[in-house]
Amino acid sequence: MPHTPHLNNQTFQPVQEVKPLLVPRIVHLGCGAFHRAHQALYTHLLFEQFLSNWGYCEINLMSDSGAVLINQLNKYNGHYTLLEKDEEKSTVRTIKVIKEAMHPRIDGIDAVVEKMASPDTAIISLTVTEKGYCLSPATDLLNLSHPNIQHDIAHPTKPRSVLGYIVASLRLRFQRQQPPITILSCDNIRKNGEAARRAIVGLAAQQDKQLAQWIDQHISFPSTMVDRIVPAMTQESYAEIKQLIGRDDPCAIICESFRQWVIEDNFVNGRPDWQHVGAQFVPDVTPYEMMKLRMLNGSHSFLAYLGYLGGYEFISDAMQNSDYSRAAYSLIINEQAPTLFIPDNTTLLQYTQTLIKRFSNKTIKHKTAQIAADGSQKLPQRLLDSIMWHQKHGSDYAFLALGVAAWMKYVSGQDEQGNAIDIKDPLQHKFAEIYHLCGVGLEAVDRLLAINAIFPLEFSQNQDIVKNVKTAYQQLISVGARETVKHYLQQTVK
Ligand code: NAI
Numbered sequence: 001m002p003h004t005p006h007l008n009n010q011t012f013q014p015v016q017e018v019k020p021l022l023v024p025r026i027v028h029l030g031c032g033a034f035h036r037a038h039q040a041l042y043t044h045l046l047f048e049q050f051l052s053n054w055g056y057c058e059i060n061l062m063s064d065s066g067a068v069l070i071n072q073l074n075k076y077n078g079h080y081t082l083l084e085k086d087e088e089k090s091t092v093r094t095i096k097v098i099k100e101a102m103h104p105r106i107d108g109i110d111a112v113v114e115k116m117a118s119p120d121t122a123i124i125s126l127t128v129t130e131k132g133y134c135l136s137p138a139t140d141l142l143n144l145s146h147p148n149i150q151h152d153i154a155h156p157t158k159p160r161s162v163l164g165y166i167v168a169s170l171r172l173r174f175q176r177q178q179p180p181i182t183i184l185s186c187d188n189i190r191k192n193g194e195a196a197r198r199a200i201v202g203l204a205a206q207q208d209k210q211l212a213q214w215i216d217q218h219i220s221f222p223s224t225m226v227d228r229i230v231p232a233m234t235q236e237s238y239a240e241i242k243q244l245i246g247r248d249d250p251c252a253i254i255c256e257s258f259r260q261w262v263i264e265d266n267f268v269n270g271r272p273d274w275q276h277v278g279a280q281f282v283p284d285v286t287p288y289e290m291m292k293l294r295m296l297n298g299s300h301s302f303l304a305y306l307g308y309l310g311g312y313e314f315i316s317d318a319m320q321n322s323d324y325s326r327a328a329y330s331l332i333i334n335e336q337a338p339t340l341f342i343p344d345n346t347t348l349l350q351y352t353q354t355l356i357k358r359f360s361n362k363t364i365k366h367k368t369a370q371i372a373a374d375g376s377q378k379l380p381q382r383l384l385d386s387i388m389w390h391q392k393h394g395s396d397y398a399f400l401a402l403g404v405a406a407w408m409k410y411v412s413g414q415d416e417q418g419n420a421i422d423i424k425d426p427l428q429h430k431f432a433e434i435y436h437l438c439g440v441g442l443e444a445v446d447r448l449l450a451i452n453a454i455f456p457l458e459f460s461q462n463q464d465i466v467k468n469v470k471t472a473y474q475q476l477i478s479v480g481a482r483e484t485v486k487h488y489l490q491q492t493v494k
Pocket residue numbers: 029030031032033034035060061062063066127128129130131132133161162186187188189226227228229230231232
């Protein structure tokens with residue numbers, strides 16, 4: 001039954017008066033949907049409830065749509081609507097912690113780099129997607145042959161990649177002998193702090209060894225586990241916002257009501273007290289991060305590939321099919337949970353039950369195609385690591401193998417009805433080349449497995465793993481996704 005959202009911002013009028021106090025002490029790179037629904041909300045709550053003066057300068061570096069959003073944020077004074085909802089409740093707020101917004105195409109590269117190097121800036125945070133780090137997904141090492149990295153090695157003061165911008169700003173800081181800062185990765189990558197360090201120090205080392213050494217010694221790179229389901233906005237979601245607030249809001253975001261943020265407490269130039277508004281500071285994020293990447297993101301990708309192939313537009317639609325929800329449950333608890341270092345079964349069970357509920361939330365329209373994007377960057381941490389764990393431990397991983405096979409079928413670019421799939425992936429040309437050459441069949445599996453940027457040799461040369469992936473792929477092409485999921489359930493769940 002529809003319910004009236006609680007207009008949370010109406011109860012906190014004083015915010016308007018103190019806004020001038022906000023200082024853009026955090027420069028955020030990648031002002032997409034997730035950042036606006038997650039980190040910006042925590043910072044907003046701190047501002048609203050504790051009069052914190054930590055504000056944001058938002059910077060987008062890529063794409064025309066990124067620049068459009070920056071213009072819109074400036075037009076609306078950095079304010080935007082956030083609607084959080086699930087089947088029980090919903091809350092609408094106006095988020096007011098964005099003080100400035102920039103894009104190199106609007107402000108110029110130098111102004112963006114100067115902002116990042118400003119003495120006011122204490123933290124540079126990032127949500128730039130997995131591919132923004134220019135790492136090889138299989139190894140998490142900087143991909144030196146990436147065109148943007150090659151460009152940035154040759155043109156250190158006119159960067160293109162996110163890493164190039166960060167290094168350029170750190171160079172100014174180093175030359176000007178300013179205090180160090182913290183780089184805070186909020187992307188779904190294994191040990192995201194260490195990955196950011198490797199990428200940034202790796203690029204700096206190609207430009208200037210002394211700078212690289214200074215960065216490595218003085219800049220801190222805390223890891224984080226970030227969690228909140230935030231789908232891309234659609235015409236329908238903008239219309240829903242308009243209905244709610246009585247006007248258009250081009251910067252608005254809709255997300256689920258669940259949120260979690262676990263942060264390694266390693267900040268060299270101060271930090272907001274996000275713990276007052278629900279974040280957790282811990283010495284080591286690894287157990288939380290592995291639990292989330294494997295249990296949540298692993299099953300999300302599984303549902304995305306099998307869901308899309310099975311004709312489901314949204315994750316919550318796929319979850320209506322009891323075979324899919326039971327398969328997801330089994331994947332999470334029987335195949336992902338055992339790979340973690342969490343001995344407490346109650347925690348794992350509760351976490352699994354919560355995930356099933358969150359994925360089934362019909363008020364959130366999360367497209368299977370959105371989650372299916374960039375699979376080359378996501379598979380290792382979500383599915384492949386766990387498969388290799390099972391291989392070593394002699395245990396079963398049927399659903400994990402099915403997830404990988406479904407990705408392989410998905411990147412063929414054709415669905416089960418023969419319609420084209422719009423593949424979005426940095427390696428999409430490679431997939432198209434493979435399928436153009438040999439069509440759908442087991443040869444494509446061999447050729448995909450040979451992409452060593454995705455599949456480590458330990459994976460692609462293991463006969464058991466190859467056999468299990470091929471068996472699943474074969475079933476997918478002969479009976480389709482829905483029947484295959486049903487069949488796998490009958491075989492694996494007693
Ligand atoms: P989005 O598409 O709304 O925003 C992505 C942002 O990253 C945009 O600002 C874009 O300009 C920037 N970007 C993309 N490729 C880039 C590149 N190569 N270099 C520099 N910037 C680049 O996506 P959204 O939903 O904000 O998600 C972003 C990331 O946040 C995800 O990839 C994931 O790592 C993390 N995340 C997302 C969650 C979600 O449910 N949406 C939840 C948890 C984490």
